[in-house]
Amino acid sequence: MAASGVSAPTRTEVLHLYRSLLRVARQFCDYNIREYTKRRTVDAIRDNKNLTDPSQLAAAFFDGKAQLEVAKRQALVYSLYAPKVKSIMDIIPS
């Protein structure tokens, strides 16, 4: 593969991506999808925590950004058809 010249993301960019993914996760109305998104981002980011090779870092970061786009779109679409009945896990006992 030719060197694409894509530079590795900086620490701040990665943290910003992490924060954005977690924020998007909060927007889902469905409890299950929300929890899954949170779990998956935590796991994925931690798995890639120790990468040092710049091309691997760039690939993982690009992957993360693509997933962020997907998540944003899906959060919007899900909210259009949100069920009226909330999941039992979302109901706070009063």
Add this chain to the structure above:
Amino acid sequence: MASLAASSISLQPRHALATSRVSGLKLVSFTNQGRNSLSFGLRPMPARVRISCAAKPETVDKVCEIVRKQLAVPSDKPVTGESKFAELGADSLDTVEIVMGLEEEFGITVEEDNAQNIATVLDAAELIDKLCSGKSA
């Protein structure tokens, strides 16, 4: 400010502490009408001033709880306002998660730059108090 304080105490004559001081403050406020010196009015007030440091203790406690849960700190290790996240074994990813947890708990939104500068529990509590008071004000 001293005259305002005197008027607020006079509105609650039932308060035992205040009644004994109301007379004292009333006298003082009359004499201070001409001058703006606040030193007379502030001395008998210490019982009212609870917030001595920049963050409320209940906020600090809540933050400690969340940090303890997030970092799985063993119960014998103390988590106080002065504890730094790095000392408790948190890396930058943990800090992001802690800030997210705090946002959810307190219903606030922390900006990027503010979030980068949080290093101790007290920093987080002060930021939360500032954002909460900014929201309700």
